[in-house]
Amino acid sequence: MPSHRKKMGRFEKLITFNEAVKKLTSTSWNCIPVEKIDPNDSLGRISANDVVSDVDVPSFNRSAVDGYAVIFSDVSGASEFNPITLDILGEIEAGQSSHHSLETGYSYEIYTGGQIPDKSDSVVMAEDAVRRGDTVEITRPVRKYENVSRSGEDISNGQLIISRGDVIRAQHLASLIAIGHDDVEVFKKVRMGIISTGNEIVPGTGSVKNTTQPLLLNHFQSGYTDTIDLGTVSDVEKELRSTLEKILKEDLQVIVITGGTSLGAKDIVPDVVQEFGSLVFGGVLIKPGRTISIYNVSGVPVFCVSGLPVAALISLEAFYNEFLKHETGLVGSRIRVKARLTERVANRDAKRAYLRVTLKNTEMGVVAEPLRITGSGILSSLLKANGLVVIPENVEGLEENEIVDVTVIGDVV
Amino acid sequence: MPSHRKKMGRFEKLITFNEAVKKLTSTSWNCIPVEKIDPNDSLGRISANDVVSDVDVPSFNRSAVDGYAVIFSDVSGASEFNPITLDILGEIEAGQSSHHSLETGYSYEIYTGGQIPDKSDSVVMAEDAVRRGDTVEITRPVRKYENVSRSGEDISNGQLIISRGDVIRAQHLASLIAIGHDDVEVFKKVRMGIISTGNEIVPGTGSVKNTTQPLLLNHFQSGYTDTIDLGTVSDVEKELRSTLEKILKEDLQVIVITGGTSLGAKDIVPDVVQEFGSLVFGGVLIKPGRTISIYNVSGVPVFCVSGLPVAALISLEAFYNEFLKHETGLVGSRIRVKARLTERVANRDAKRAYLRVTLKNTEMGVVAEPLRITGSGILSSLLKANGLVVIPENVEGLEENEIVDVTVIGDVV
Numbered sequence: 001m002p003s004h005r006k007k008m009g010r011f012e013k014l015i016t017f018n019e020a021v022k023k024l025t026s027t028s029w030n031c032i033p034v035e036k037i038d039p040n041d042s043l044g045r046i047s048a049n050d051v052v053s054d055v056d057v058p059s060f061n062r063s064a065v066d067g068y069a070v071i072f073s074d075v076s077g078a079s080e081f082n083p084i085t086l087d088i089l090g091e092i093e094a095g096q097s098s099h100h101s102l103e104t105g106y107s108y109e110i111y112t113g114g115q116i117p118d119k120s121d122s123v124v125m126a127e128d129a130v131r132r133g134d135t136v137e138i139t140r141p142v143r144k145y146e147n148v149s150r151s152g153e154d155i156s157n158g159q160l161i162i163s164r165g166d167v168i169r170a171q172h173l174a175s176l177i178a179i180g181h182d183d184v185e186v187f188k189k190v191r192m193g194i195i196s197t198g199n200e201i202v203p204g205t206g207s208v209k210n211t212t213q214p215l216l217l218n219h220f221q222s223g224y225t226d227t228i229d230l231g232t233v234s235d236v237e238k239e240l241r242s243t244l245e246k247i248l249k250e251d252l253q254v255i256v257i258t259g260g261t262s263l264g265a266k267d268i269v270p271d272v273v274q275e276f277g278s279l280v281f282g283g284v285l286i287k288p289g290r291t292i293s294i295y296n297v298s299g300v301p302v303f304c305v306s307g308l309p310v311a312a313l314i315s316l317e318a319f320y321n322e323f324l325k326h327e328t329g330l331v332g333s334r335i336r337v338k339a340r341l342t343e344r345v346a347n348r349d350a351k352r353a354y355l356r357v358t359l360k361n362t363e364m365g366v367v368a369e370p371l372r373i374t375g376s377g378i379l380s381s382l383l384k385a386n387g388l389v390v391i392p393e394n395v396e397g398l399e400e401n402e403i404v405d406v407t408v409i410g411d412v413v
Numbered sequence: 414m415p416s417h418r419k420k421m422g423r424f425e426k427l428i429t430f431n432e433a434v435k436k437l438t439s440t441s442w443n444c445i446p447v448e449k450i451d452p453n454d455s456l457g458r459i460s461a462n463d464v465v466s467d468v469d470v471p472s473f474n475r476s477a478v479d480g481y482a483v484i485f486s487d488v489s490g491a492s493e494f495n496p497i498t499l500d501i502l503g504e505i506e507a508g509q510s511s512h513h514s515l516e517t518g519y520s521y522e523i524y525t526g527g528q529i530p531d532k533s534d535s536v537v538m539a540e541d542a543v544r545r546g547d548t549v550e551i552t553r554p555v556r557k558y559e560n561v562s563r564s565g566e567d568i569s570n571g572q573l574i575i576s577r578g579d580v581i582r583a584q585h586l587a588s589l590i591a592i593g594h595d596d597v598e599v600f601k602k603v604r605m606g607i608i609s610t611g612n613e614i615v616p617g618t619g620s621v622k623n624t625t626q627p628l629l630l631n632h633f634q635s636g637y638t639d640t641i642d643l644g645t646v647s648d649v650e651k652e653l654r655s656t657l658e659k660i661l662k663e664d665l666q667v668i669v670i671t672g673g674t675s676l677g678a679k680d681i682v683p684d685v686v687q688e689f690g691s692l693v694f695g696g697v698l699i700k701p702g703r704t705i706s707i708y709n710v711s712g713v714p715v716f717c718v719s720g721l722p723v724a725a726l727i728s729l730e731a732f733y734n735e736f737l738k739h740e741t742g743l744v745g746s747r748i749r750v751k752a753r754l755t756e757r758v759a760n761r762d763a764k765r766a767y768l769r770v771t772l773k774n775t776e777m778g779v780v781a782e783p784l785r786i787t788g789s790g791i792l793s794s795l796l797k798a799n800g801l802v803v804i805p806e807n808v809e810g811l812e813e814n815e816i817v818d819v820t821v822i823g824d825v826v
Contacts, residue, residue, distance in 0.1 A: 043631045057792075064721070094613040094621065094720075112721065113613060113621060155793045169823065170631035171795035174624040174722060178792055200507040200526060208507065208526055211587040218456045218583035307507075307525065308477070309587060335821055337750050338774045361751045365778050365816060379470075379591055380568045382584035403778060408748055410582065 014283040014290060016393055017318070017352045023281045023294075024319060025326040030299035032190060032253055032327050036183040039176040042168045044223010045186035046328045051162040053179045056152035061116040063092075065147045068107040068129050068136050069120040072146070075138045083130070083137035092117065107136055116148055123147035155179060165329025167223065187328050189226045192254040192320075193247055196232040197240060197269055198307055201259070203232060211379055212258050212309045219313055220320065224330075228252070235260060240272045248276065248297065254323070255300060256316060259307030269304050277302065285393050286352045289315025309379045314354045314388070335408040339368040339387070346397040355398075356385035359406055368406050386410030427696040427703060429806055430731070430765045436694045436707075437732060438739040443712035445603060445666055445740050449596040452589040455581045457636010458599035459741045464575040466592045469565035474529040476505075478560045481520040481542050481549050482533040485559070488551045496543070496550035505530065520549055529561055536560035568592060578742025580636065600741050602639045605667040605733075606660055609645040610653060610682055611720055614672070616645060624792055625671050625722045632726055633733065637743075641665070648673060653685045661689065661710060667736070668713060669729060672720025682717050690715065698806050699765045702728025722792045727767045727801070748821040752781040752800070759810040768811075769798035772819055781819050799823030 015023075034048040063069065070086060078084040086107040092100060094113035101118035102108065108117050109131070116123070121144050128140035155161070161175045162168065168186065176184055194216050201210035210232060217227045230247055233239045240260075247255065260269035270282065270293060277297030284292055288311035295302040301323060305312040324330040339359055347353045357368040371385050387406035391398055398404060428436075447461040476482065483499060491497040499520040505513060507526035514531040515521065521530050522544070529536070534557050541553035568574070574588045575581065581599065589597055607629050614623040623645060630640045643660055646652045653673075660668065673682035683695065683706060690710030697705055701724035708715040714736060718725040737743040752772055760766045770781040784798050800819035804811055811817060 040627055040630075043634065094611060112719075149791070154791050159793070161793075161796065170628050170726075171792065171823075173631055174628035175792055175796060177627055178622055178624045180622065198507055198526075209591055209593065211591045214453055214590055215583050215587035217453075218586055221456065313583075335748060336774065337772075338776075338778045340778065359750075361749065361818070363751075363816065365751045365753065378562070378567050379584065379588055380572070380574075383574065383588060403776065405774070410584075 014285045014351075015281055016285050020281045020284045020294075020319070021322045024301075024322060027280050027296055027301075028299070029296070029301060029323075029327060030253070033188045034185055035188050036185050039173040039181060039184050042173050042176075042184050042186055043170065045168050045189070046224045046324070046330055047162045047164055047166045047168055047172075048185040048187055048328070049162075049164050050160060051176065051181070051184065053155045053157060053159045053161055053175075055155075055179050056157050057155040057178050058149055058151055058153070060151050062149050063110045063112055063114050063116060063123045063147060064149045065123055065125045066111050067109075067123045067125045067147065068138065069102065069110045069114075069116055069123050070107045070138065070142065071102060071104055071120060072122040072142050072144045074104055075124060076141050078138040078141050080139045083139045085135050085137050088131070088134050088136055089117075107138075109136075121145060121148070163329075163331065165325075165331045167330070167332070187224065189224055190253045190324070191226050191228060191251060192220060192256060193228045193230045193250065193252040194256045194258070195230040195243060195247070196258045196307070197235060198232070198259040199234045201232055201307070202234050212307055212312050215309045215313055215379070216256065216258065216316065220316070224324075224328075235268055237268045237272055240268060241275070244272065244276060248300070252300060254320070255297070255302045257302065257304045258312050260304075273297070273302055273304060284315070284352075285350065286315060286318065286354065287349070288354065289318070290351065292316070292319060294319065310381060313382070318354070337366055337387075337406050337408060338403050339366040339406045340364075341389070341398055341400060341402045341404050342367050342369045344397060344400045345370050345391065347391040347395060348397075350393050352393045353391040355389040355391060356381050357387045357389050357406060358385060359387040359408065366406075368404055382409070427698045427764075428694055429698050433694045433697045433707075433732070434735045437714075437735060440693050440709055440714075441712070442709070442714060442736075442740060443666070446601045447598055448601050449598050452586040452594060452597050455586050455589075455597050455599055456583065458581050458602070459637045459737070459743055460575045460577055460579045460581055460585075461598040461600055461741070462575075462577050463573060464589065464594070464597065466568045466570060466572045466574055466588075468568075468592050469570050470568040470591045471562055471564055471566065473564050475562050476523045476525055476527050476529060476536045476560060477562045478536055478538045479524050480522075480536045480538045480560065481551065482515065482523045482527075482529055482536050483520045483551065483555070484515060484517055484533060485535040485555050485557045487517055488537060489554050491541075491551040491554050493552045496552045498548050498550050501544070501547050501549055502530075520551075522549075534558060534561070576742075576744065578738075578744045580743070580745070600637065602637055603666045603737070604639050604641060604664060605633060605669060606641045606643045606663065606665045607669045607671070608643040608656060608660070609671045609720070610648060610673040611645070612647045614645055614720070615647050625720055625725050628722045628726055628792070628795075629669065629671065629729065633729070637737075637741075648681055650681045650685055653681060654688070657685065657689060661713070665713060667733070668710070668715045670715065670717045671725050673717075686710070686715055686717060697728070697765075698763065699728060699731065699767065700762070701767065702731070703764065705729070705732060707732065723794060726795070731767070750779055750800075750819050750821060751816050752779040752819045753777075754802070754811050754813060754815045754817050755780050755782045757810060757813045758783050758804065760804040760808060761810075763806050765806045766804040768802040768804060769794050770800045770802050770819060771798060772800040772821065779819075781817055795822070 091109040092114035122142040280294040282293035292315040504522040505527035535555040693707040695706035705728040706717040
């Protein structure tokens with residue numbers, strides 16, 4: 001055997017997921033920077049603050065439809081056969097906040113968004129009225145405040161719009177614009193650099209297609225994470241060392257190294273990475289993905305994960321989310337639902353298991369069918385699965401018909 | 414009233430959602446172009462074809478772990494206290510497909526991804542073995558094929574990887590790479606131009622903040638749609654006409670015009686748009702969003718929707734998805750789950766209603782709590798709601814405890 005190879009070792013001791021999370025979150029990492037940006041540019045970012053409205057929206061009672069502003073009691077008896085006729089005092093445009101006023105027997109023609117005149121309390125929709133010159137025949141009664149958007153009805157002064165850690169969606173940013181905020185403080189996109197290692201996957205000379213790299217690059221790309229392809233290096237220590245030296249100078253908040261992290265003699269990744277920083281933990285009682293290690297290199301977490309696609313994805317997903325939750329308050333990045341498990345699943349080896357399931361909608365609610373395939377290299381299991389179920393390490397299995405928490409990873413049909 | 418204003422009219426006749434979908438899908442629209450792209454660039458695109466694997470992955474039996482390739486019957490009695498010693502014939506690297514062979518009593522040191530030698534049928538994990546020079550002590554038995562990824566186990570020759578209309582996710586594109594495909598045929602991103610109309614929202618002079626435009630721009634932005642901000646025009650016919658003339662020359666597959674589409678006298682949008690093309694339908698029995706009209710302008714669908722944020726979003730979502738489903742075979746763009754409705758909801762006015770609900774995970778599965786707010790302008794209802802439930806026009810309401818289909822529009826906690 002070439003001299004740079006060590007004998008196959010063992011992980012000293014695999015620790016539990018919760019112990020690993022504790023080690024991860026009690027480490028002092030470099031802060032993820034925050035920035036103030038235009039709400040229009042904030043889609044998918046993680047909010048760095050709670051945002052509370054300091055205004056009422058709308059700021060005045062306004063019409064929710066095009067029609068006629070009336071006093072509801074004036075038209076209580078109106079019908080197609082007995083229309084009630086009101087005089088029209090004028091018209092009120094959308095967004096107009098001039099001060100009109102009504103008396104009994106009168107109405108204003110009003111457009112969606114127009115301010116309701118004083119004393120008026122409801123709006124008759126245009127299709128329930130027939131205009132004849134300066135009068136209108138109302139053919140249907142309205143309830144008090146019907147078709148009226150009341151001041152503060154949409155967003156009230158003091159209302160929480162976004163919490164720290166929320167991922168900003170279209171409705172959040174539109175609400176920020178509605179309350180007149182020109183900027184919002186968000187976390188900068190986390191730059192996650194991903195390196196693959198392994199002679200067998202080096203383009204040109206390797207005999208195996210590297211599917212783990214594109215899987216991770218695309219799975220973790222999101223509104224709050226930019227994944228960066230840092231290429232493939234062979235299993236030669238020198239090459240990995242020089243690559244790491246180079247990328248540690250770049251502006252990366254997270255580094256991921258795939259492959260070369262299991263128990264094999266050729267696993268030079270741990271040897272090289274620990275020259276640069278300190279081990280946070282190495283090896284966790286999870287399956288797939290137990291070989292995950294995290295190093296602290298100058299405050300940057302270096303996630304060393306399996307070269308196998310599913311093991312890499314599941315272990316990185318678990319710990320990257322915990323990292324972000326701790327550093328940014330990230331609330332939820334994946335949808336979770338409860339579902340009824342269709343059959344018993346055993347978990348005999350005291351590891352936290354990430355069970356891949358197919359979620360299906362049935363007449364009785366959502367069910368989760370466990371997939372038989374559990375190999376950590378089985379990429380196609382991710383094509384068939386649309387959910388993940390965690391079985392904790394101290395649980396020997398899940399029962400048929402048990403209600404389980406499922407993290408949704410694909411479309412539910 | 415200025416002369417360019419018409420009197421308030423009515424929609425001739427609101428049609429049902431299904432009738433409207435039929436009119437939409439029986440119109441001959443310009444094809445959404447397809448293109449062949451690198452799978453690495455295909456995240457979020459809609460696949461234009463079924464893709465079937467023409468190879469087995471892996472192409473040979475390979476090790477799923479680092480360890481020792483053995484004949485399972487050789488180590489059936491192995492334990493910590495009674496290890497079984499095997500001679501090591503050599504080592505097999507990851508991805509290596511050279512032809513080794515075993516006999517009883519022998520083993521190969523093998524790395525994850527390495528080809529299993531002939532006659533070997535299983536791999537003992539490195540942590541269940543202790544190497545001593547050229548021999549290894551096996552301390553745990555294995556089952557036949559344990560830790561072996563068998564040829565075609567991941568993806569088999571003939572297996573369907575992606576269907577036409579699937580949105581390509583990380584696992585799809587990694588599978589395309591695994592089967593050696595250098596390109597994938599996808600629909601080009603749909604360019605959806607969005608124009609807002611209304612004097613009251615014209616920046617600088619208008620008194621109302623335009624929240625509908627950013628809401629739609631961000632909600633519909635996706636891996637398969639690029640939304641394009643075409644700005645705001647006032648209610649002056651001439652201005653809208655010249656804007657339309659200009660944008661119809663651009664490469665847009667969908668045009669959305671918000672505002673000026675309800676029943677009001679100032680609703681000049683329909684008048685102007687029909688100078689350029691023909692009405693497909695105008696007004697649908699849905700709430701919110703009944704004022705949606707679609708025009709066919711030289712094969713480009715022009716969606717005219719309410720200026721109110723929620724009405725605009727819900728009606729455009731409903732019909733844009735139907736459009737894409739018909740034109741591209743789009744399977745699912747939003748996750749749907751079944752949930753138990755927590756209270757009775759009435760639907761008295763024979764419209765298809767889009768009920769906003771809060772989905773919650775409970776011990777008994779997923780429940781949907783209807784939101785009381787139903788105004789079509791109530792933006793904050795989208796902050797509180799994480800699901801939409803459709804009540805068909807011919808259904809007078811939904812019962813408490815009824816199992817309903819919910820389209821997920823936000824995080825479920």
